[in-house]
Amino acid sequence: MKDKGDCxxxxxxxxxxxxxxxxxxxxxxxRPLLSRxxxxxxxxxxxxxxxxxxxxxxxxxxxxxxxxxxxxxxxYPYTRGVQPSMYRGRLWTMRQFSGFxxxxxTNARYHYLLSQGQTGLSVAFxxxxxxxxxxxxxxxxxxxxxxxxxxxxxxxxxxxxxxxxLDRITTSMTINAPAAILLAMYIAVAEQQGVSxxxxxxxxxxxxxxxxxxxxxxxxxxxxxxxxxxxxxxxxSDHVPKWNTISISGYHxxxxxxxxxxxxxxxxxxxxxYVRAGMEAGIPVDKFAPRLSFFFNAHMDFFxxxxxxxxxxxxxxxxxxxxxxxxxxNSWKLRFHTQTAGVxxxxxQPTNNVVRVALxxxxxxLGGTQSLHTNSMDESxxxxxxxAVTIALRTQQILAEESGVANSIDPLGGSFLLEKLTNExxxxxxxxxxxxxxxxxxxxxxxxxxxQREVIDxxxxxxxxxxxxxxxIVGVNCxxxxxxxxxxxxxIDKEVERKQVARTREVRRKRNAKRVISRIDALxxxxxxxxxxxxxxxxxxxxxxxxxxxxxxxxxxxxxxTDPAMY
Amino acid sequence: MARARAKERSEGRRRKGDRKxxxxxxxxxxxxxxxxxxxIARALRDAxxxxxxxGLHQTPEMIVNAAVQEDVDAIGLxxxxxxxxxxFPKVVELLKGKKMGNVVVFGGGIIPDGDIPGLRKKGVDRIxxxxxxxxxxxxxxxxxIRARA
Numbered sequence: 001m002k003d004k005g006d007c008x009x010x011x012x013x014x015x016x017x018x019x020x021x022x023x024x025x026x027x028x029x030x031r032p033l034l035s036r037x038x039x040x041x042x043x044x045x046x047x048x049x050x051x052x053x054x055x056x057x058x059x060x061x062x063x064x065x066x067x068x069x070x071x072x073x074x075x076y077p078y079t080r081g082v083q084p085s086m087y088r089g090r091l092w093t094m095r096q097f098s099g100f101x102x103x104x105x106t107n108a109r110y111h112y113l114l115s116q117g118q119t120g121l122s123v124a125f126x127x128x129x130x131x132x133x134x135x136x137x138x139x140x141x142x143x144x145x146x147x148x149x150x151x152x153x154x155x156x157x158x159x160x161x162x163x164x165x166l167d168r169i170t171t172s173m174t175i176n177a178p179a180a181i182l183l184a185m186y187i188a189v190a191e192q193q194g195v196s197x198x199x200x201x202x203x204x205x206x207x208x209x210x211x212x213x214x215x216x217x218x219x220x221x222x223x224x225x226x227x228x229x230x231x232x233x234x235x236x237s238d239h240v241p242k243w244n245t246i247s248i249s250g251y252h253x254x255x256x257x258x259x260x261x262x263x264x265x266x267x268x269x270x271x272x273x274y275v276r277a278g279m280e281a282g283i284p285v286d287k288f289a290p291r292l293s294f295f296f297n298a299h300m301d302f303f304x305x306x307x308x309x310x311x312x313x314x315x316x317x318x319x320x321x322x323x324x325x326x327x328x329x330n331s332w333k334l335r336f337h338t339q340t341a342g343v344x345x346x347x348x349q350p351t352n353n354v355v356r357v358a359l360x361x362x363x364x365x366l367g368g369t370q371s372l373h374t375n376s377m378d379e380s381x382x383x384x385x386x387x388a389v390t391i392a393l394r395t396q397q398i399l400a401e402e403s404g405v406a407n408s409i410d411p412l413g414g415s416f417l418l419e420k421l422t423n424e425x426x427x428x429x430x431x432x433x434x435x436x437x438x439x440x441x442x443x444x445x446x447x448x449x450x451x452q453r454e455v456i457d458x459x460x461x462x463x464x465x466x467x468x469x470x471x472x473i474v475g476v477n478c479x480x481x482x483x484x485x486x487x488x489x490x491x492i493d494k495e496v497e498r499k500q501v502a503r504t505r506e507v508r509r510k511r512n513a514k515r516v517i518s519r520i521d522a523l524x525x526x527x528x529x530x531x532x533x534x535x536x537x538x539x540x541x542x543x544x545x546x547x548x549x550x551x552x553x554x555x556x557x558x559x560x561x562t563d564p565a566m567y
Numbered sequence: 568m569a570r571a572r573a574k575e576r577s578e579g580r581r582r583k584g585d586r587k588x589x590x591x592x593x594x595x596x597x598x599x600x601x602x603x604x605x606x607i608a609r610a611l612r613d614a615x616x617x618x619x620x621x622g623l624h625q626t627p628e629m630i631v632n633a634a635v636q637e638d639v640d641a642i643g644l645x646x647x648x649x650x651x652x653x654x655f656p657k658v659v660e661l662l663k664g665k666k667m668g669n670v671v672v673f674g675g676g677i678i679p680d681g682d683i684p685g686l687r688k689k690g691v692d693r694i695x696x697x698x699x700x701x702x703x704x705x706x707x708x709x710x711x712i713r714a715r716a
Contacts, residue, residue, distance in 0.1 A: 127597035127648050131624070139626065142653025143597055216599025216623050257602050343602075347697040380697055381679055382649070456605055463606050467701055476698045489679055492649065565622025567592075567605040 006065040009058045019059045047301035048259035056416035073409045077317035079310050080410035081368040082333040087406035093371035094396045099124030099149035100383045101496045103159035106149040122172040124148035130217040132178050132551030136501040144497035152504040153546045157185040166190040171202040177219035179206035181547050184538040203244035209270040212446045215252035222443050224558035230281040233288045235534035244293040254297035255343045257459020260308050265432035266451050273442040290330035298360035299341040307421035309367030338364035339373040345380040349475035350487055353377035358395050382489040511544040519545050523553040587617040588712050589639040593630040594623045598648035610701040627657040640712050641671040659690035671711050
């Protein structure tokens with residue numbers, strides 16, 4: 001039963017008058033006008049191709065119960081934000097995802113970004129690290145340092161964080177299949193700086209389910225991968241209490257071509273799978289759930305995106321409290337990072353990307369994000385130059401300091417359109433979640449290829465709309481210019497690969513070979529038993545066992561995953 | 568629209584007797600960005616070509632072996648990690664080694680304009696950069712295979 005007294009339009013008589021007025025307006029004002037001069041399009045829809053009405057009024061949100069559905073910031077169900085003071089207390093963390101070339105190159109970029117007012121670090125690793133290969137592996141040829149920074153051993157990690165105080169700076173690492181190894185290296189570097197694991201803060205992405213769905217940097221099959229994740233949950237809740245153990249990510253699902261609803265639904269369904277796995281591994285929900293965080297995309301459709309963030313908070317709160325019976329308020333709060341959508345950047349007229357990113361950054365802030373990465377205008381062409389990343393960072397600073405949007409909490413809350421979209425977003429995403437529940441949860445759904453197929457279909461649908469001109473992108477299928485202003489691009493020095501390979505080989509020569517063999521044996525043994533893998537990995541990295549060697553040991557005992565290659 | 572697609576289909580069927588033109592879409596290297604490759608694979612299939620999609624994380628050797636086994640007419644490669652300067656020419660080189668130098672190799676992804684002349688010199692027939700329409704790629708494959716026949 002709805003509590004009518006709590007509804008936004010609580011006076012039946014007034015509600016009726018508004019409804020009737022709305023009908024009259026449509027028949028007497030709008031229709032006659034449209035018969036003379038029709039609307040520009042036969043159908044208006046969001047970038048996800050969800051239909052949007054001409055006008056939203058109180059009649060669209062008659063059933064919305066203010067305290068139950070919207071409420072106050074810092075209170076269940078957190079629709080308006082997870083903190084009571086939001087940006088009036090502290091601004092979002094400005095965290096630019098960054099990594100290229102060697103550990104030295106990237107360390108210099110980190111020092112530059114921090115000197116320019118960035119407030120947290122975010123590491124981009126190159127593909128061989130993401131896939132668990134050392135830089136001297138045959139499969140790493142041509143890839144070293146190209147798409148991120150090369151990290152093979154603790155030696156590289158020491159250089160990467162040289163003179164960066166890990167007790168004061170938090171670091172997010174986009175790393176999934178080998179997340180446990182990079183976290184262990186980070187802990188080891190912190191200890192070298194005299195900072196105990198209890199004091200370090202940051203995030204590992206560690207979200208393997210969305211790797212199968214979208215980002216595709218996997219190593220092991222789903223079941224052993226979930227075991228590594230629950231080992232991390234258990235270890236961190238005891239030893240690294242300030243660490244965000246999983247960044248449950250919709251970002252890559254969206255980049256792979258999903259709709260906003262799919263991004264939201266699959267991300268929350270992934271979150272449900274991790275909570276289930278943690279609980280089934282015997283960890284009390286309130287011991288690990290407060291350290292789960294989220295990561296969403298800021299795509300191009302302004303209100304659709306803001307509705308997505310608000311719906312995400314409300315859904316997670318309800319799921320954690322009602323479904324999983326979490327007691328701790330911190331388990332109910334969906335904290336999230338946002339990155340502006342890389343896929344919306346155009347290679348044509350690239351300076352226009354500055355404007356796209358500013359709009360997307362604004363959506364994230366209006367949606368109550370905890371941290372933000374703004375893309376650089378040149379990222380449709382290469383990794384960003386220092387100049388381009390500075391403009392991207394300044395964009396956030398202009399939003400924070402000049403625009404006034406951080407002055408009031410959830411400033412668009414109560415908008416008829418936004419509240420309606422938030423409700424629709426939640427309803428459609430919950431329908432997906434029920435379907436995935438029926439399959440046995442996301443691990444099973446992924447094995448069947450269900451979310452993968454949904455994303456491919458959505459991506460192809462959007463591409464067809466673009467081809468038909470039903471969706472328009474400035475500079476790509478409309479307003480094409482003949483002359484393109486060339487912008488400077490970052491080039492990765494070919495020497496990076498040679499030097500990195502040499503360094504890793506030197507690390508192998510200098511370390512204690514006998515210790516390495518026993519560490520690798522211990523890794524294999526632990527992976528075949530139920531021992532928590534984290535302490536064993538930590539011991540291995542401290543003896544300079546490389547990332548590739550650790551992954552090889554696990555490949556042997558856990559097997560590997562290969563692309564089902566559906567399209 | 569429907570008529571245009573039917574026309575593309577009939578063009579797709581017209582070589583090597585009645586056998587459809589076979590295109591292998593490949594993802595060499597370690598990058599996981601397959602949105603573009605999958606869209607191209609579907610578009611080529613819808614245009615009437617027989618498409619073999621390799622899936623992700625292929626070595627140049629794996630791609631060329633698949634090309635030999637499937638006896639393809641063309642190979643479309645997609646890379647978004649920056650490793651194209653090594654991996655694209657490697658595929659061309661291995662094809663020549665298998666006496667399949669007549670297979671048309673084209674590519675796409677995040678490829679800076681400055682890298683394109685070097686790749687063409689090493690035997691990559693055409694590079695498509697972001698924003699290319701599907702019809703342009705279908706038309707290219709049609710024309711290029713016909714010119715070669």
